[in-house]
Amino acid sequence: MDGRTLQERDRQALSALQKLRFFPLSVTAGAGCMLVEEGGRQLLDLSAAWGAASLGYAHPALNLAVAEAMASQAGASILSSTNAPAVELAEKLLDLVPGSDDRRVWLGHSGSDANEMVARAVPEATRRPRIMAFSGAYHGGTLGSMSISGHFAQEGVEKHRGLILVPYPDPYRPFGDDPGGGALLAHIEHLLQAEGTGEEVGCFFMEPIQSDGGMIVPPPGFLSRLSDLCRRYGILTVCDEVKVGLGRPGRLNCFEHEDFTPDILVLGKGLGGGLPISAVAGPSRIMDHARAYSMQTLHGNPICASAALAVLSTIEADGLAGNADTVGRVLIEEIMRATSSTECVGDVRGRGLAIGVELVKDGTSEPNPDLARKTVFRAWQLGAVLYSVGMHSNVLELTPPLILTESQAKFAAETIAQAIKDAHMGLVGDDDISDFTGW
Numbered sequence: 076m077d078g079r080t081l082q083e084r085d086r087q088a089l090s091a092l093q094k095l096r097f098f099p100l101s102v103t104a105g106a107g108c109m110l111v112e113e114g115g116r117q118l119l120d121l122s123a124a125w126g127a128a129s130l131g132y133a134h135p136a137l138n139l140a141v142a143e144a145m146a147s148q149a150g151a152s153i154l155s156s157t158n159a160p161a162v163e164l165a166e167k168l169l170d171l172v173p174g175s176d177d178r179r180v181w182l183g184h185s186g187s188d189a190n191e192m193v194a195r196a197v198p199e200a201t202r203r204p205r206i207m208a209f210s211g212a213y214h215g216g217t218l219g220s221m222s223i224s225g226h227f228a229q230e231g232v233e234k235h236r237g238l239i240l241v242p243y244p245d246p247y248r249p250f251g252d253d254p255g256g257g258a259l260l261a262h263i264e265h266l267l268q269a270e271g272t273g274e275e276v277g278c279f280f281m282e283p284i285q286s287d288g289g290m291i292v293p294p295p296g297f298l299s300r301l302s303d304l305c306r307r308y309g310i311l312t313v314c315d316e317v318k319v320g321l322g323r324p325g326r327l328n329c330f331e332h333e334d335f336t337p338d339i340l341v342l343g344k345g346l347g348g349g350l351p352i353s354a355v356a357g358p359s360r361i362m363d364h365a366r367a368y369s370m371q372t373l374h375g376n377p378i379c380a381s382a383a384l385a386v387l388s389t390i391e392a393d394g395l396a397g398n399a400d401t402v403g404r405v406l407i408e409e410i411m412r413a414t415s416s417t418e419c420v421g422d423v424r425g426r427g428l429a430i431g432v433e434l435v436k437d438g439t440s441e442p443n444p445d446l447a448r449k450t451v452f453r454a455w456q457l458g459a460v461l462y463s464v465g466m467h468s469n470v471l472e473l474t475p476p477l478i479l480t481e482s483q484a485k486f487a488a489e490t491i492a493q494a495i496k497d498a499h500m501g502l503v504g505d506d507d508i509s510d511f512t513g514w
């Protein structure tokens with residue numbers, strides 16, 4: 076090309092509207108957990124593109140599945156014709172996802188369109204117009220999914236009429252100073268008891284680990300007790316596992332850690348292994364309540380459905396949920412060991428390979444977003460890719476490919492610890508990150 080770098084061409088050609096940049100990463104190739112950037116440097120990807128590259132990059136099973144699907148392309152969607160990969164994927168998901176009712180699967184492109192469909196279909200099918208959700212939750216970037224989200228990135232968008240947002244149970248910053256979550260459950264029940272409210276709420280959106288809100292793991296038993304409360308009021312539980320599902324948390328479904336089975340499960344990101352596909356599994360009284368109701372031209376295309384089938388079979392065949400559990404424990408332990416002498420790490424938490432490292436002002440629990448931005452910038456300089464999340468943008472999010480090895484986890488921990496120390500010492504200046512606003 077004309078001598079300009081990819082970053083320069085990116086700035087002059089791609090819209091800023093969809094950029095969430097933390098450092099000048101220009102990717103030219105990838106394999107396994109490694110990304111290759113312009114100029115040839117290799118970096119360890121601890122984000123997997125916000126959890127989408129569940130099998131890492133250029134995985135042979137994915138390559139084969141996509142090539143075979145393309146070679147005999149069975150149409151391009153399931154709107155007006157069906158195809159075997161889409162049907163097989165739906166059957167596979169109904170087999171893998173526990174549930175009692177007669178259920179159906181809806182296939183979409185993204186977590187956003189999946190959550191948007193649920194937020195539209197449940198109120199209409201149940202005639203219960205209100206929705207409950209958690210503050211801090213990121214359920215999507217489309218109007219409908221933003222309207223039922225509670226993350227600051229979705230402020231300024233009109234919320235779903237009658238939306239009730241409640242705090243997420245955060246043992247590190249507990250509601251009512253009750254890390255066990257009992258005070259919060261009482262608060263939620265009080266809201267439901269208010270004049271007929273409980274009967275007006277059709278569903279409650281929840282993440283079993285609140286990811287963009289800060290990789291927050293709820294206290295043991297909270298979601299199971301919340302699920303019981305919802306059931307008492309006839310409220311459907313919608314479990315958004317777009318980022319933390321499909322083996323990432325050390326179990327196939329993250330809700331399995333929480334001893335409850337949701338009425339509706341939303342999947343995305345890692346389902347396609349880097350190709351755009353999402354899925355909703357739910358009761359047929361919701362999922363079949365209308366025809367031609369929530370569709371997009373390429374929904375259920377056989378290429379992405381084949382990719383998803385390859386992802387699911389690889390997760391099962393290679394025991395990737397177990398690998399996430401084992402390697403995730405190593406990663407957390409190594410991060411804790413490598414940062415034990417620093418006072419700016421407030422909390423290290425997670426399940427499997429869904430991990431958050433909360434950065435705070437020394438010796439306090441006060442969020443430190445500036446340190447987080449400079450740490451992820453420094454980590455990139457040192458050869459690791461990770462980003463920050465949280466309602467205070469002070470939590471390092473680790474969602475690496477599920478194929479991460481223990482030795483890569485040890486390198487990751489050392490690199491993260493070094494990046495925190497370097498950033499804390501001032502090796503990254505404000506001008507280094509001025510072009511990279513993050514959230």
Ligand SMILES: Cc1ncc(COP(=O)(O)O)c(/C=N/[C@@H]2CCCCNC2=O)c1O
Nearest residue numbers: 125185186187213214215286315317318343
């Ligand atoms: C729990 C959960 N549910 C739904 C979504 C929306 O998924 P899409 O971005 O595929 O539409 C997401 C997306 N999360 C954002 C995507 C935008 C960039 C910031 N990082 C994320 O992981 C999510 O984490």
